[in-house]
Amino acid sequence: MHPDGSNDLVADPALADQNPQLSKFNYKFDGLHFLITDDGGIKKRVIKKGSGPVIDSGWDVKAHYTGFIASSGEKFDSSLDRGRPFEFTVGKGSVIEAWDKGFRGMQVGESAELIATAQYAYGEIGNLPLIPPGATLRFEVEVLSADPPEDPIPIKLADAKSLKDSGNALFKSSNFPEALEKYRKALSRLENTWGAEIYDEIEIRKLKITLYNNVAACCIKTKDMADAIVAADKCVVLEHDNVKAWFRKGQALAGLARFGEAIVSLQKAAELDPSDSSIKTEIGRVKKAEVDLKQREKKMYTQMFS
Numbered sequence: 001m002h003p004d005g006s007n008d009l010v011a012d013p014a015l016a017d018q019n020p021q022l023s024k025f026n027y028k029f030d031g032l033h034f035l036i037t038d039d040g041g042i043k044k045r046v047i048k049k050g051s052g053p054v055i056d057s058g059w060d061v062k063a064h065y066t067g068f069i070a071s072s073g074e075k076f077d078s079s080l081d082r083g084r085p086f087e088f089t090v091g092k093g094s095v096i097e098a099w100d101k102g103f104r105g106m107q108v109g110e111s112a113e114l115i116a117t118a119q120y121a122y123g124e125i126g127n128l129p130l131i132p133p134g135a136t137l138r139f140e141v142e143v144l145s146a147d148p149p150e151d152p153i154p155i156k157l158a159d160a161k162s163l164k165d166s167g168n169a170l171f172k173s174s175n176f177p178e179a180l181e182k183y184r185k186a187l188s189r190l191e192n193t194w195g196a197e198i199y200d201e202i203e204i205r206k207l208k209i210t211l212y213n214n215v216a217a218c219c220i221k222t223k224d225m226a227d228a229i230v231a232a233d234k235c236v237v238l239e240h241d242n243v244k245a246w247f248r249k250g251q252a253l254a255g256l257a258r259f260g261e262a263i264v265s266l267q268k269a270a271e272l273d274p275s276d277s278s279i280k281t282e283i284g285r286v287k288k289a290e291v292d293l294k295q296r297e298k299k300m301y302t303q304m305f306s
Contacts (some may be wrong), residue, residue, distance in 0.1 A: 025105045033115070034105075041117040042098045050107030050143060057091030058149035061103055063141050070115060070136040077130065085144050096121050098137070106143050114139040153196045153204075160186040160207055167214060180218035187211050209238050209245075216248040220255065228252035243273045250282065259290035 027034040033043035055061060062085045066078040079086045088095050090103050098116030106112065118124060118134045126133040151159075167182030190204055190211075212235035219228035232249035235242055250265035263286055270279045 027105065036098075036101050036104075037120070041120045042102050043115040044102055045113040045115075046110065047113060047140075048109070048111040048142075050110030052108050053146075053148070054104075055090060055106045055143070055146045056104055056148075057100075059090045060087065060147045060149075061090055061143060062087045062145045063103070063143050065139050065141045068138045068140075069131070070138045098139075103141075103143070106146075108143050108146050111140070111142045114141060150192055153193055153200045156189045156193065157200065157203060157207070160189040160211070163189065164207065164211060164214070171214070171218065176218045176221040180215060180222065183211050183214045183218065187215070205238055209235055209242060212238070213242070213244045213248065216245065216252065220248060220251055223255065225252040225255040228255075241272050243269050243276070243279075246272065247279055247282070250286070254282075254286045254289065257289075257293060259286055259293065262286050263290075 027036060027044075028038075029035070030040075030043075033045050036042035036044055064079045064085050066080060067076050068074060069076060088099070091100050093100065096116065098114060098120040101120070102112075102114040102116070115136065115138050117136050118126075121137045122131050122135065124134050126135055131137070150156075163182045163186035167179040167186065170176075170179035170182060187208065190208055193200070193204055196204060212231045215231040216228045216235065219225065219231060229249055229252045232245045232252065235245035236249070239245070246265050246269035250262045250269060253259075253262035253265060263283060266279060266283045266286060270276070270283065273279065
């Protein structure tokens with residue numbers, strides 16, 4: 001064990017020297033540890049590199065850890081012993097300062113050693129009976145998962161509108177698969193919007209109605225009728241009297257030769273908008289397709305048993 005409390009875990013110093021992800025944090029490197037604080041009160045040694053985006057304040061982290069008293073090497077706690085990872089939000093003050101600062105700059109899959117003087121751990125009071133007063137602590141940590149904080153609602157709305165507009169342009173150029181991808185990405189940006197202001201909730205609902213209708217339209221064009229029905233149903237949940245949703249559901253049902261259900265949906269659309277001649281035309285087309293199907297089936301059965 002070294003005088004600062006670190007031990008001889010296997011580590012490649014090049015992991016620290018060549019980790020460009022840490023450059024944004026401007027940490028100094030003493031040849032063995034990153035100095036997370038200028039006074040050296042928090043140090044980190046990279047044991048195994050991770051990958052992906054770097055963790056910063058506000059990220060939700062799930063990690064395994066084992067904690068030791070640096071001077072004696074005595075283990076005082078371990079999530080591994082409990083068989084359950086520890087979860088916390090970086091920078092919220094729910095953990096010791098050494099963790100709030102030390103996990104910044106880490107990546108998923110990374111293993112590291114964190115060393116924290118009492119100032120950044122449990123202070124001169126300690127946390128008896130496990131941690132004596134003024135103790136420097138050493139942690140072996142591994143990041144299992146990390147999720148960035150949610151974007152503010154206005155940013156999500158702006159992104160979703162931009163994606164919708166891009167999808168509309170692609171739809172007009174008959175690029176239906178890529179338009180569908182844009183619409184679905186727009187819907188994904190509108191997930192997890194709890195806590196939105198009432199005016200934002202109204203805007204989100206209106207945008208979702210439009211997007212589900214657009215998804216249904218794309219799916220009909222690409223012959224993905226089952227997905228079109230799902231999208232139309234989601235639209236109807238948000239706005240039961242949405243003419244387009246009932247119309248597109250009817251089209252999709254007809255595309256699956258579910259003519260009876262298709263006529264019910266189309267008649268609902270006709271009730272909501274009696275002046276739309278295209279709905280009446282579609283009802284007539286579907287009824288004819290149903291008659292044609294029954295005639296073909298009758299002919300087939302006649303041939304089978306003749």
